[in-house]
Amino acid sequence: MPEGHSVHRIALQFERDFVGHRVAASSPQGRFAEGAAEIDGLTLVEARAVGKQMFLRFENDLWLRIHLGIYGAWDFFGTVSPITSESEALGSMGAPRLRRAVRMAETENTKDVDLESFPPPPVGAVRVRLMTDATVADLRGPTACEVIGADQVATVLARLGPDPVTDNTPEAEDRFVASIRTKPTPVGLLLMDQSIVSGIGNVYRAELLFRARLNPHTPGKNVSEDQVRALWRDWVYLLDIGIRTGMMLTMDGQTPEVEAAARLNRSDRYWVYKREGLPCRVCSTHIVMELMASRKLYWCPNDQA
Known part of the structure; x- marks a missing residue:
């Protein structure tokens, strides 16, 4: 199961490449179609992690809450920026460039991919896809994935x-x-x-x-x-x-x-x-x-x- 450092790094990845951008949201798998429709086309204004939970705040004060659980993972494609100078030196993220794929879960895996087109087609059971003009993030296998309001976010945080x-x-x-x-x-x-x-x-x-x-x-x-x-x-x-x-x-x-x-x-x-x-x-x-x-x-x- 991803522990706290992994979820904070995922939130930082969203902060680097998604915050301030208008985001297209979809559910290729279909299980999150209604939730994706609520945030589709909105600008992401904040990415926050608390423990093992991540919260993405969109305009209109709508929040996407994610708990990866045991099997959840995010796959990033396209422009994937380095999170820290140390991670770049270690080679875990690399310099910003196109045609890069990064899987972020309990561990991280980075590789160069030859994308014939952008965005790449979703592969497998992608619960939600978030996309800007340059970057795609695909979520698979989370324990929790829901769109909630600020009051519900406060309730979740109060329990942590x-x-x-x-x-x-x-x-x-x-x-x-x-x-x-x-x-x-x-x-x-x-x-x-x-x-x-x-x-x-x-x-x-x-x-x-x-x-x-x-x-x-x-x-x-x-x-x-x-x-x-x-x-x-x-x-x-x-x-x-x-x-x-x-x-x-x-x-x-x-x-x-x-x-x-x-x-x-x-x-x-x-x-x-x-x-x-x-x-x-x-x-x-x-x-x-x-x-x-x-x-x-x-x-x-x-x-x-």
């Missing part, structure tokens, strides 16, 4: 915990600390609760807890205030790296060789995620995988004892 990108204030940190430390629920579950903190999914949950050397089964109320504040600040730090690079890079402080390998290969990026049965990178104890509330949890039973 703080997102450091949109609210990295002392008050947001205090809210996070209070939410964790007043509950008997295991901290490994609390970090996945989007009403407590927005954007953390399975990967960041496992990596944050290992970096903090916290046992995921520790009740939130038993985690010290200093530890909870450190979790928040580490989430701020890792989320910024993810947005800048397009990767969940959690093994910082490594040698240049290790860092280079991590950027090239996902299996080299993590301390514990998807490393069950392999030796811990710190203590050599075998990493454990278990189910916690039906989601896979990875941790080191020694370093996180």
Whole structure:
């Protein structure tokens, strides 16, 4: 499932190439025909991400709310601008040019394509297509895709915990600390609760807890205030790296060789995620995988004892 950094990058892509432009909206698949008709021909005025949810605001104060869920993805074709200077250096987006295709979901994939015509014909089950004169964005497989008003947007946002990108204030940190430390629920579950903190999914949950050397089964109320504040600040730090690079890079402080390998290969990026049965990178104890509330949890039973 795409985590917070991915959704923020998608919102940034819309900000670069769609905001300020009149947008043609359609539903090639047909399942979103009525919603597409509501925003067809309107100018996009804002792209915003909060946690795993993205909101595109059109004129007339109509909002397109998207939650990618497990299988959702956006495909961009045509002029696809770089998001950050670092991402351009890493080659994840490249310089603005035509005949470029970018898939943005849990991970990103960029390639040059030989488009015989623009726009390219939709391929597969495209729920909604948004198009300017130069760029096309096709959405596939979302959990949620709806046109709503400002009041409904406010209702959705009120249910979400703080997102450091949109609210990295002392008050947001205090809210996070209070939410964790007043509950008997295991901290490994609390970090996945989007009403407590927005954007953390399975990967960041496992990596944050290992970096903090916290046992995921520790009740939130038993985690010290200093530890909870450190979790928040580490989430701020890792989320910024993810947005800048397009990767969940959690093994910082490594040698240049290790860092280079991590950027090239996902299996080299993590301390514990998807490393069950392999030796811990710190203590050599075998990493454990278990189910916690039906989601896979990875941790080191020694370093996180």
